[in-house]
Amino acid sequence: MAITKAKLFDPSQKRSAELMKALGHPARIAIIELLADRETCFCGDITDELPLAQSTVSQHLKALKKVGIITGEIDGVRTCYCLSEEGIQEINELLIPLINDVTTKNKENCC
Amino acid sequence: MAITKAKLFDPSQKRSAELMKALGHPARIAIIELLADRETCFCGDITDELPLAQSTVSQHLKALKKVGIITGEIDGVRTCYCLSEEGIQEINELLIPLINDVTTKNKENCC
């Protein structure tokens, strides 16, 4: 059957996946936690806390920045990275409904 | 300086990343949404809704099941997939603190 299979993924699904994917690595979770604790925000400080090379940490920071979860602005010879409120808010807005849907609708009737 | 770099990623960070990674693809987001809407739960029905081959959908279902976000149990010749309350709850518990940390602590002082 399956007359059409034309329905592609919609922008919201793609955006959700993009954000989730950016969080899909222990190093990037660790970075988020570090920034949330606000003990530090320079690339070098973050590198000191992670079991990874500087270039690798820089790559992870770039990935988080690209999707809008963090911001990074140059401050002299260093770069200060901070969590982006907008990005975190977006994660919040995309995930919470999903979680709510599940916990309310899925209580009784599965196979 | 960076005297030691011994601290590896902790289990919670790895688990969070594992769950986020599983959600890091539009097809898997779409599957979660389909299952939350509870219109269907058999692999074939899901395949009909997605722009992907049956074998690919089966792979995505396997990935979601592996990390505990969905369950799948054989029902005759078909397999019924359902969202796992435990899995969703875990996502909830791991993400909410992170989001809260951010939105409360990160208000004022960034670079």
Add this chain to the structure above:
DNA sequence: ATATTTAATCGTAAATATACGATAATCATA
């Protein structure tokens, strides 16, 4: 018993992600 339906798995190709060291670029300092 044979055919059909459904889903999982296999094999594989192509793309993406991850990690590192080396290098380059930029700013601050001597």
Add this chain to the structure above:
DNA sequence: TATGATTATCGTATATTTACGATTAAATAT
């Protein structure tokens, strides 16, 4: 101006992911 500190980027090797068609396996129907 030269040096040092900091971070980004380049080049590259390896691993993982994603996708597909073909095949297999299992249950049901004929």
